[in-house]
Amino acid sequence: xxxxxxxxxxxxxxxxxxxxxxxxxxxxxxxxxxxxxxxxxxxxxxxxxxxxxxxxxxxxxxxxxxxxxxxxxxxxxxxxxxxxxxxxxxxxxxxxxxxxxxxxxxxxxxxxxxxxxxxxxxxxxxxxxxxxxxxxxxxxxxxxxxxxxxxxxxxxxxxxxxxxxxxxxxxxxxxxxxxxxxxxxxxxxxxxxxxxxxxxxxxxxxxxxxxxxxxxxxxxxxxxxxxxxxxxxxxxxxxxxxxxxxxxxxxxxxxxxxxxxxxxxxxxxxxxxxx
Amino acid sequence: xxxxxxxxxxxxxxxxxxxxxxxxxxxxxxxxxxxxxxxxxxxxxxxxxxxxxxxxxxxxxxxxxxxxxxxxxxxxxxxxxxxxxxxxxxxxxxxxxxxxxxxxxxxxxxxxxxxxxxxxxxxxxxxxxxxxxxxxxxxxxxxxxxxxxxxxxxxxxxxxxxxxxxxxxxxxxxxxxxxxxxxxxxxxxxxxxxxxxxxxxxxxxxxxxxxxxxxxxxxxxxxxxxxxxxxxxxxxxxxxxxxxxxxxxxxxxxxxxxxxxxxxxxxxxxxxxxxxxxxxxxxxxxxxxxxxxxxxxxxxxxxxxxxxxxxxxxxxxxxxxxx
Amino acid sequence: xxxxxxxxxxxxxxxxxxxxxxxxxxxxxxxxxxxxxxxxxxxxxxxxxxxxxxxxxxxxxxxxxxxxxxxxxxxxxxxxxxxxxxxxxxxxxxxxxxxxxxxxxxxxxxxxxxxxxxxxxxxxxxxxxxxxxxxxxxxxxxxxxxxxxxxxxxxxxxxxxxxxxxxxxxxxxxxxxxxxxxxxxxxxxxxxxxxxxxxxxxxxxxxxxxxxxxxxxxxxxxxxxxxxxxxxxxxxxxxxxxxxxxxxxxxxxxxxx
Numbered sequence: 051x052x053x054x055x056x057x058x059x060x061x062x063x064x065x066x067x068x069x070x071x072x073x074x075x076x077x078x079x080x081x082x083x084x085x086x087x088x089x090x091x092x093x094x095x096x097x098x099x100x101x102x103x104x105x106x107x108x109x110x111x112x113x114x115x116x117x118x119x120x121x122x123x124x125x126x127x128x129x130x131x132x133x134x135x136x137x138x139x140x141x142x143x144x145x146x147x148x149x150x151x152x153x154x155x156x157x158x159x160x161x162x163x164x165x166x167x168x169x170x171x172x173x174x175x176x177x178x179x180x181x182x183x184x185x186x187x188x189x190x191x192x193x194x195x196x197x198x199x200x201x202x203x204x205x206x207x208x209x210x211x212x213x214x215x216x217x218x219x220x221x222x223x224x225x226x227x228x229x230x231x232x233x234x235x236x237x238x239x240x241x242x243x244x245x246x247x248x249x250x251x252x253x254x255x256x257x258x259x260x261x262x263x264x265x266x267x268x269x270x271x272x273x274x275x276x277x278x279x280x281x282x283x284x285x286x287x288x289x290x291x292x293x294x295x296x297x298x299x300x301x302x303x304x305x306x307x308x309x310x311x312x313x314x315x316x317x318x319x320x321x322x323x324x325x
Numbered sequence: 326x327x328x329x330x331x332x333x334x335x336x337x338x339x340x341x342x343x344x345x346x347x348x349x350x351x352x353x354x355x356x357x358x359x360x361x362x363x364x365x366x367x368x369x370x371x372x373x374x375x376x377x378x379x380x381x382x383x384x385x386x387x388x389x390x391x392x393x394x395x396x397x398x399x400x401x402x403x404x405x406x407x408x409x410x411x412x413x414x415x416x417x418x419x420x421x422x423x424x425x426x427x428x429x430x431x432x433x434x435x436x437x438x439x440x441x442x443x444x445x446x447x448x449x450x451x452x453x454x455x456x457x458x459x460x461x462x463x464x465x466x467x468x469x470x471x472x473x474x475x476x477x478x479x480x481x482x483x484x485x486x487x488x489x490x491x492x493x494x495x496x497x498x499x500x501x502x503x504x505x506x507x508x509x510x511x512x513x514x515x516x517x518x519x520x521x522x523x524x525x526x527x528x529x530x531x532x533x534x535x536x537x538x539x540x541x542x543x544x545x546x547x548x549x550x551x552x553x554x555x556x557x558x559x560x561x562x563x564x565x566x567x568x569x570x571x572x573x574x575x576x577x578x579x580x581x582x583x584x585x586x587x588x589x590x591x592x593x594x595x596x597x598x599x600x601x602x603x604x605x606x607x608x609x610x611x612x613x614x615x616x617x618x619x620x621x622x623x624x625x626x627x628x629x630x631x632x633x634x635x636x637x638x639x640x641x642x643x644x645x646x647x648x
Numbered sequence: 649x650x651x652x653x654x655x656x657x658x659x660x661x662x663x664x665x666x667x668x669x670x671x672x673x674x675x676x677x678x679x680x681x682x683x684x685x686x687x688x689x690x691x692x693x694x695x696x697x698x699x700x701x702x703x704x705x706x707x708x709x710x711x712x713x714x715x716x717x718x719x720x721x722x723x724x725x726x727x728x729x730x731x732x733x734x735x736x737x738x739x740x741x742x743x744x745x746x747x748x749x750x751x752x753x754x755x756x757x758x759x760x761x762x763x764x765x766x767x768x769x770x771x772x773x774x775x776x777x778x779x780x781x782x783x784x785x786x787x788x789x790x791x792x793x794x795x796x797x798x799x800x801x802x803x804x805x806x807x808x809x810x811x812x813x814x815x816x817x818x819x820x821x822x823x824x825x826x827x828x829x830x831x832x833x834x835x836x837x838x839x840x841x842x843x844x845x846x847x848x849x850x851x852x853x854x855x856x857x858x859x860x861x862x863x864x865x866x867x868x869x870x871x872x873x874x875x876x877x878x879x880x881x882x883x884x885x886x887x888x889x890x891x892x893x894x895x896x897x898x899x900x901x902x903x904x905x
Contacts, residue, residue: 130434131381136582136624138574142405143617150614260446263439305443317372502762511763512774515750522739529737530817531697531754532723556678 058185060265063234075137078259079144084238085245103242107235148252156249185256236265264308346488361599362494368579368591370548376586378541379521384441387448390568391556392418399467407471417551426542443577445570464564565589583631652677658707658830667693668876680853685873691856728821732810740799751816788812
C-alpha cells in the first residue's frame with residue numbers, strides 16, 4: 051500500500067517535470083495544503099468526504115495554475131537551477147503559511163472508512179483499500195487522458211518539442227498552466243485519500259516530497275510507468291528494510307536507494323540514456 | 326570603484342571590525358556579531374561550490390554538522406585541544422565532502438541538488454539515531470572553548486571573554502576570506518567558473534570537469550567544517566538539528582540573496598538575515614514566510630542577489646561614462 | 649607515413665538508426681579535409697565520436713599512432729585535438745580575454761596548493777596563459793573587443809572567438825563544425841582567410857561546412873557522407889563531378905547530366 055501512496059504523489063510530480071522540465075520541489079507542500087483544505091471542509095462545513103476531495107482537487111488545481119503563472123513562468127528561460135531555488139522559496143512560504151493558519155498541531159482526519167475488512171485473508175481498513183484503488187484509478191485516468199485525448203496530445207507535444215509545438219499553434223502558456231493544474235490537483239487528491247490514515251500537520255509534506263523525488267529518479271523523470279514502478283519499488287524497499295533490518299533507520303533506505311540509483315543509473319529505469 | 330578607494334574602504338572596515346569589542350559591550354549585540362561571523366564562513370564556503378562552480382549543493386548543513394560534531398567529540402572524548410581539533414575536524418568534513426562528491430558530482434543540476442539533500446537527511450538521521458556516538462537527540466553538552474595558549478614571555482592568552490571569542494571568529498573569517506579569494510582569483514578559480522559557465526565547452530578545452538568539481542566541493546566542505554567547529558566551541562552545545570537541511574536552506578538563502586558568485590555577497594546576506602530578525606523581533610513562522618517570499622521574488626527579479634545587482638548597475642554606469 | 653587521424657570502421661547507432669555506418673577515412677598532417685554531405689548525414693556525429701563526446705557502437709579512432717577510441721574530450725584535447733561546435737559555444741558570462749585565458753588551462757600544471765601559496769609555478773602559469781591569450785587575440789583579430797562580454801559581441805566575432813578558444817589549446821588537429829554558419833558573404837571571405845591562416849601555422853584542419861564556395865576553395869581533399877556512409881573521397885574536382893555525390897545532393901535526375 052505504501053507503494054501506491056508513493057506512486058500517487060509522484061504522479062503529479064513526474065507530470066510536471068516530464069512536460070515542463072521543472073523539478074517542482076514544492077510539490078510536497080501543495081500536497082499538504084490539499085490535505086488541509088479537505089480537512090477544513092470536512093471539519094468546518096461537514097461536507098461529504100468525496101465532495102471535499104473533489105473540491106480540494108479543484109482548489110489546488112487552480113492554485114497550481116496561479117503558482118505557475120507567478121513563480122515558474124517568469125523563470126522559464128532562466129537556468130533550471132533558478133526554478134529549483136524558487137521552489138525552495140515556495141516550499142518555505144507554503145510551510146510557514148500553513149503553520150500560521152493551522153498551527154503546528156497534529157490533527158486527525160475524521161474517517162468513515164476505518165473499519166477493517168477481511169480480504170483474501172488479510173485485514174485491511176477500507177481506507178487503505180481506497181488508497182490503492184484510488185491510486186490505480188488516477189493512474190489509469192491520467193494515462194488515458196495523455197494518450198487518448200486531444201489536450202493530452204498537446205501536452206505530449208510540448209514535452210517533446212516546445213518550439214515545434216508553438217509552430218503548430220499550441221500555446222505553451224496554456225499547456226503549462228494545464229499541466230501544473232493537473233499535477234497539483236493530483237497531489238491534493240493523493241493527500242486527501244491518504245490523510246485519514248496518517249495525521250495531518252504542516253510539515254507532513256516534506257517527507258512525501260522527497261520520497262516522490264526518489265520515486266521519479268528511480269523510475270525515470272517524466273515517465274508515468276516509471277513513477278508507478280518506482281513507487282512500488284520504494285514501498286517494497288522500505289517495508290523490507292524496515293521489517294528485516296531496523297525500523298529506526300527505515301527512512302534511510304529510501305535515501306540510500308536514491309544515492310545508489312543516482313550513482314549507477316542517473317536516468318532511472320525508464321528515463322532516456324545519455325552517452 | 327577605483328583601486329585606491331577600495332583599499333581604503335577595506336582598511337576602514339577592518340579597523341571598525343577590530344575596534345568593535347572595545348566599543349560594544351552589550352552581550353546581546355556581541356552574540357549577534359559572533360554568530361554572523363560564524364554563519365558568514367558557512368555562507369562563503371557554500372558560495373564556492375554554488376556561486377563559482379555552479380552546482381546547487383543542499384548538503385551544506387551536513388558538513389557544518391560533521392565539523393561541529395567531529396570537533397566536539399574530539400575535545401570531549403579525546404581531550405584534544407581546540408587548536409588541534411579545529412583543523413582536524415575541518416579536514417574530516419572536507420574528507421566526507423570528497424567521498425560524497427565522488428558519486429554525487431556525477432549528476433547535474435536538479436539531480437545533484439536532490440541527491441545532496443538526501444545525503445543531508447541521511448546524515449541528520451544517523452546523528453540522531455547513533456546515540457552511542459553522538460548522544461542522539463539529547464545532544465552533546467559542555468563543549469569546551471579554545472584552550473589557553475602559552476605566551477613566549479610567560480603567562481598565557483585565554484579566550485574566556487566574549488571579546489576574545491569575537492576575535493577568534495573574526496580571525497577565522499578573515500582567514501577564510503583570504504584563502505577563498507586567493508583560490509578564486511587564480512587559474513583554479515577561473516576553471517571553477519568555466520564549469521559554471523559552460524561545462525561541455527570546459528571539457529572541450531581540456532578541463533577535467535569531475536576533478537574540478539570535486540576540488541571545489543571538498544574545499545567548500547572543509548570551510549563549512551571550520552564554521553561548525555567555531556559554532557560548537559562557542560555555543561558549547563550541539564544537537565542533531567544543526568546538521569538538518571534547514572541549515573543548508575538558510576545558508577542557501579544568505580548566499581543567494583546577498584549575492585551569489587561574489588565575495589562580499591554572502592557576508593552581506595548573512596549579516597542581513599542574522600541581524601534583522603533579531604532586531605525586528607519577528608516570530609519564527611513569519612520569518613520563514615518572509616524568507617520564502619523574498620527568495621522567490623529575488624530569484625525572479627534579482628537572480629544575482631543584492632551585491633550582484635549593484636555590481637551590474639556599476640558596470641552599466643562605467644560603460645556609459647566610457648568614451 | 650601514418651596519417652594524423654585515422655577513423656576505422658566507425659559505427660554509431662541511436663536506437664535502431666545508424667547515424668554513422670562503417671566509416672573509414674584518414675586525415676594527413678598539414679592538409680585541410682572537408683567533411684560534407686546533406687543535412688543529417690552524420691557529420692557532427694563524426695566529430696563527437698572523434699573527440700569522445702559520443703561512444704562509438706563499433707570502430708576505432710587513432711591519433712597518430714595512439715588509439716583514442718572512447719577517450720573523453722578532456723583527454724583528447726591535451727593530446728592535440730581541438731574542436732568548435734555547430735551552435736557557437738562560448739563562456740558567455742566572461743569577457744573575450746577571460747574566455748581565451750581559461751582555455752589554456754590544459755597546458756598549465758598548477759594546482760590548488762600552487763594557487764593558495766602562490767608558488768612560482770602558479771605565477772608562471774598565469775603569465776603563460778595571459779601571453780597565449782594575447783597572441784591568439786591578435787591572431788583572430790579581436791583585440792578591440794578584448795574586455796567585452798562574449799554575450800555582447802556580434803555573431804561573426806563570436807565565431808572567431810570560438811575558433812580562438814580551440815586554437816589556444818595548441819592543437820595539432822582542429823575540428824571546425826560549420827565555422828561560417830550564419831555569416832554573410834563578406835564575413836565568409838574573412839573566415840576563409842582565417843582558416844587558411846591557421847593552416848600556415850602547421851595545424852591540420854578537419855572542416856564541416858555547407859557553403860560550397862568555402863569548401864571548394866580551401867579544401868585539399870573532401871570526404872562526402874550520406875546517411876552516415878562515405879560515398880566519395882577525393883580532391884574537390886573529383887568530388888564535384890562524382891555522380892553519387894550529385895545524386896545525394898540534388899536527386900537522381902541530375903546525375904546523368
